[in-house]
Amino acid sequence: MQSDSELLRRMELGDAVAFGELYRRRQASIYRFALHMSRSAAVAEDVVQETFLALIRNGGRYDESRGSVAAYLAGIARNLVLRATGAERTGVDAEAEAALPSDEDVLGDLTQREELEALRRAVDALPAQYREVVVLCELEEMSYADAAAALGVPVGTVRSRLNRGRQMLAERLVRRQSARCSV
Amino acid sequence: MREEQVNAGLRALAADERRLEAPRHVEETVLAAFATRRNNPWPRQSRRQWLAAAASIVIVVALSWLLGREAKPPAAPPVAAGGFMAIPYATGAAPVGGGYIVRVRMERTALVSLGIPAGAAPPGARVQADLLVGDDGVAHAIRLVR
Numbered sequence: 001m002q003s004d005s006e007l008l009r010r011m012e013l014g015d016a017v018a019f020g021e022l023y024r025r026r027q028a029s030i031y032r033f034a035l036h037m038s039r040s041a042a043v044a045e046d047v048v049q050e051t052f053l054a055l056i057r058n059g060g061r062y063d064e065s066r067g068s069v070a071a072y073l074a075g076i077a078r079n080l081v082l083r084a085t086g087a088e089r090t091g092v093d094a095e096a097e098a099a100l101p102s103d104e105d106v107l108g109d110l111t112q113r114e115e116l117e118a119l120r121r122a123v124d125a126l127p128a129q130y131r132e133v134v135v136l137c138e139l140e141e142m143s144y145a146d147a148a149a150a151l152g153v154p155v156g157t158v159r160s161r162l163n164r165g166r167q168m169l170a171e172r173l174v175r176r177q178s179a180r181c182s183v
Numbered sequence: 184m185r186e187e188q189v190n191a192g193l194r195a196l197a198a199d200e201r202r203l204e205a206p207r208h209v210e211e212t213v214l215a216a217f218a219t220r221r222n223n224p225w226p227r228q229s230r231r232q233w234l235a236a237a238a239s240i241v242i243v244v245a246l247s248w249l250l251g252r253e254a255k256p257p258a259a260p261p262v263a264a265g266g267f268m269a270i271p272y273a274t275g276a277a278p279v280g281g282g283y284i285v286r287v288r289m290e291r292t293a294l295v296s297l298g299i300p301a302g303a304a305p306p307g308a309r310v311q312a313d314l315l316v317g318d319d320g321v322a323h324a325i326r327l328v329r
Binding site for chain 2: 011016019020023024027028030031032035044045048049052053056057116119120123134138139140141166169170173174
């Protein structure tokens with residue numbers, strides 16, 4: 001299987017097959033990232049489309065030494081999400097917190113569909129700066145280095161934000177268990 | 184324990200979300216865009232055009248500066264076409280075929296050197312103008328922007 005970088009090189013030479021392969025390989029990850037960050041399927045669709053249109057226009061600017069193609073695409077997608085959703089939301093997302101069901105609905109027996117949905121909402125309720133690292137590193141299994149390249153922050157920042165994000169999810173888990181015990 | 188549960192939950196969520204992807208029409212759109220781009224590689228063309236435009240602007244500014252030093256009174260206005268006035272030095276050049284318009288700001292006094300009446304203006308006053316640049320990269324005509 002050819003690497004993303006090789007596909008991008010072929011794409012830059014006008015190879016439509018390579019572009020199609022790169023699209024099919026990376027679109028889902030970008031879609032899910034945009035979906036978590038925007039909480040809107042319509043925005044996520046637009047972000048995927050605009051990300052690859054940007055790649056068509058500016059693929060020649062990709063610098064392999066600065067990260068993987070996946071990280072490059074995630075960086076473009078992140079900027080597009082920020083543009084689509086307004087200013088960067090780095091604090092606690094009050095709107096999402098309000099929309100979140102009570103703690104007893106969050107986490108628990110993850111074999112249950114509804115519990116999975118509750119966890120999804122819990123992730124989406126994280127402040128943006130923690131959510132993006134949780135989505136990239138935990139859900140999309142991106143390396144810390146690639147996530148750092150995509151987000152434009154040092155690797156240490158990715159680690160600390162990821163720790164904090166997981167901590168916040170864990171705190172919800174504890175509150176959820178406490179609520180269950182008291183019933 | 185708590186950490187394990189969070190990890191297990193995130194793993195389960197990641198697995199569950201593998202089914203999510205962009206709709207098919209998005210792929211069709213970007214593939215069509217790629218095909219268009221391949222048949223018409225506009226960025227490279229655009230870069231050449233901008234280089235030509237930049238060269239043209241440099242020529243106009245340099246000429247206007249050189250000629251402006253002689254402070255000649257303006258001659259009769261050149262032939263106007265579609266709001267554009269022919270630039271005298273460009274009349275011997277190849278005719279404009281296609282071409283494009285570049286908007287610039289220049290000193291009003293520089294207009295005099297191009298044979299354009301500038302009227303009374305304080306020193307350093309600037310005007311906005313459209314330059315009609317031919318495919319040869321030469322500015323052939325100018326139009327003042329009100």
